[in-house]
Amino acid sequence: MAKIRQEDRTPVLGRILKYLKPYWWLLTLALLCAVATVTCTLTGPVLVGRTVDMIIGPGQVDFTGILGMAGWLAGVYALGALTQWLMTYCTNKITYHTVKDIRVQAFSKLSTVPLRYIDGHSHGDLITRVVSDIDVISDGMLQGFSQLFTGVITILGTLAFMLSINVKIALVVVLITPLSLFVASFIAKRSHNMFREQSAVRGEMGGYVEEMLGNQKIVKAFGREAASQERFDEINSRLYDCGVKAQFYSSLTNPCTRFVNGVVYAGVGIIGAVAAINGAITVGQISSFLAYANQYTKPFNEISGVVTELQSALASARRVFAVLDEPSESPDALEAARPASCEGRVAVDGVSFAYEAKKPLIEDFNLQVEPGQRVAIVGPTGCGKTTLINLLMRFYDVDKGAISVDGKDIRDYARGSLRACYGMVLQDTWLFTGTVRENIAYARPDASEEEVIAAAKAAHAHSFIKRLPQGYDTVISEEGGSISQGQKQLLCIARVMLTSPPMLILDEATSNIDTRTEIRIQKAFDEMMRGKTSFIVAHRLSTIKEADRILVMRDGRIVEQGNHQSLLEKGGFYAELYNSQFAGAEE
Known part of the structure; x- marks a missing residue:
């Protein structure tokens, strides 16, 4: 037993010594x-x-x-x-x-x-x-x-x-x-x-x-x-x-x-x-x-x-x-596509995925999205909405099937180029320790002062930023410091607005914002989403009425799809979800 332990230690010591070379x-x-x-x-x-x-x-x-x-x-x-x-x-x-x-x-x-x-x-x-x-x-x-x-x-x-x-x-x-x-x-x-x-x-x-x-x-x-x-x-x-x-x-x-x-x-x-x-x-x-x-x-x-x-x-x-020793992500192929922009045509063809092999989450998922369409994804918790976003961004690779952008499998794109096609605003906000300006310009450090301020105004963040002790030069921490959760979300929205990507992913993007500000943000989003393929994940169904298509997911599958009015008239699962949210208010 002692011999095994000694052999077990030797490679570790040898690896440390290699760093001395x-x-x-x-x-x-x-x-x-x-x-x-x-x-x-x-x-x-x-x-x-x-x-x-x-x-x-x-x-x-x-x-x-x-x-x-x-x-x-x-x-x-x-x-x-x-x-x-x-x-x-x-x-x-x-x-x-x-x-x-x-x-x-x-x-x-x-x-x-x-x-x-x-x-x-x-x-x-x-x-x-x-x-x-x-x-x-x-x-x-x-x-x-x-x-x-x-x-x-x-x-x-x-x-x-x-x-x-x-x-x-x-x-x-x-x-x-x-x-x-x-x-x-x-x-x-x-x-x-x-x-x-x-x-x-x-x-x-x-x-x-x-x-x-x-x-x-x-x-x-x-x-x-x-x-x-x-x-x-x-x-x-x-x-x-x-x-x-x-x-x-x-x-x-x-x-x-x-x-x-x-x-x-x-x-x-x-x-x-x-x-x-x-x-x-x-x-x-x-x-x-x-x-x-x-x-x-x-x-x-x-x-x-x-x-x-x-x-x-x-x-x-x-x-x-x-x-x-953990294996890294498979590297991008030398011939991987690196487009400067994309049209925004997305196809999901027979995709299956599971975080754990014995617990399938998404099975035989199919979706066609044309450039400029606004696609809302709704459904109960755990139905696979955020997982679909992870697959679109290639944070995870599909187990079966394929996802393509502009007719090309996303696995044939360089990851950086694929992700640059999307702008993401998530429910969980993330700020790093730095100035407000640096946080907004995170994806574009070379952005001018005017561009940063314009993005903040579009996100309705400019007014509260000006009230901060040093304005855009105020240093904030990861936890946000003295600014509220809603204000943190506004900064994250301004960050995406500054990049102006060809496709957008909004995952409960306005969940931490008050109703009045949300209405103003929705107008800003409408302007930003014009002509861009957009995926909107939402629990509050009032925020997705204007979507071109609404995908209703359940147990990893699309059970219904259509626009807001047609789905209500159908009286199916979407109508049931919508009425459960607004029945109390109407009464």
Whole structure:
């Protein structure tokens, strides 16, 4: 089982190391600095030993030699400090550049994976992977590089120096070394799974906290504070349990290796003392040997301490690489069509689609829309209205059948060109942190001031924007800050009006706007939709009376279609929906 885990970790570590390739020169410089630092550190005990040997007894002290050695010691330690600083600088640069590259790739991957993947995962968990997990990788690498570099070189260097002083005593140290390695390896294998579980639960907690904070009004409105706290406590308890176990195993490393170090130090002291009595070694050489024995075992302590960070970093890296390994959307073909505009002729031919294979949603769907037609899509919740929009925009690909625009299958278009043919206003508004002007000009950053203001006026947003503290230069956040939900919707409508696309999709676009403003917006929409193919999803049927065609959907199929008046006269499902909305008002 341990072997399987080791093989499981190796590819992850190998992938992290591949990110170091562009910074090989910094790596080389750091390695050279590590060698210089260790050389200076190991030269010190030699000089100290020689200094000790200059103190033979009372009245037999070579002060001139001692002063000379003191000067050499000062120079050696100063050089060691300088090279250690330079090594740390290099390892920091390597770490932060590498982590930056991983984070850029992770964010870029989230932009290319199919929406099915984004919709199927907790957004908070994905955020945790891109932010927190990559920070954990950074911490593990930062400690790992600096201490592994110096640690390995120190072990090899001290071993060489000890062998040069006395082979027999050095062999005692070498023979005890495997015990330290065994202890570190034994603990590392058992802590890895704990850190892996800790990373997974941390991601779950991130997703839950993001979910609760984003919907705190709903939680309070339904009095679910206690229930949400209880769920948080349950996740937090699991995080505590696996965290304590991980830290318990990793905390065993240092005291266990220190015990081994003590055995090594005692062995060197006793054997060295016996050798000195027999005249095989000087007192100064014993002092040097004891210093080397301490320095030889110290890297094992440091490396074993790094094991905790590395185990956590590997567990987090696995979660990040899981995102990077997700297949991206199939790329646009080289010969994919990239039209600057389109006429707006849309055909849906025998389309079937399901989010889950065992739960079909849309089956054998057919639709023909001529350029300039206004098509309203109505029906009960869950009938497939928004799904149809997702398919038209190619956020999802159909399972069967085909959708075409201007006679060409949308899969033969470049996605960017296809989506540029549509302007979308959704029920769920989205603003980013920036000025009002930047939010309106999101799709056209090069738009002039006059064009932005004209779009805002067309969306009836200009008046409230002028009342904001800095007008169009007012900075708003994703949540909208001090502006209302309806005003956020107006800004989203202005954003689409600025692009003036050949086709429009309005998915409950006026659901958050008061009735009086809605009437004015409808007039603006009428002007904007003139001559353009438009798809209007609405629950309030009063907003779609002027549509050229109304598609009535039920269970993923079109059950009725026609204009408002003909469908009412038919007395079918549409008439039933319409009357259910307005019967109370008429009474």
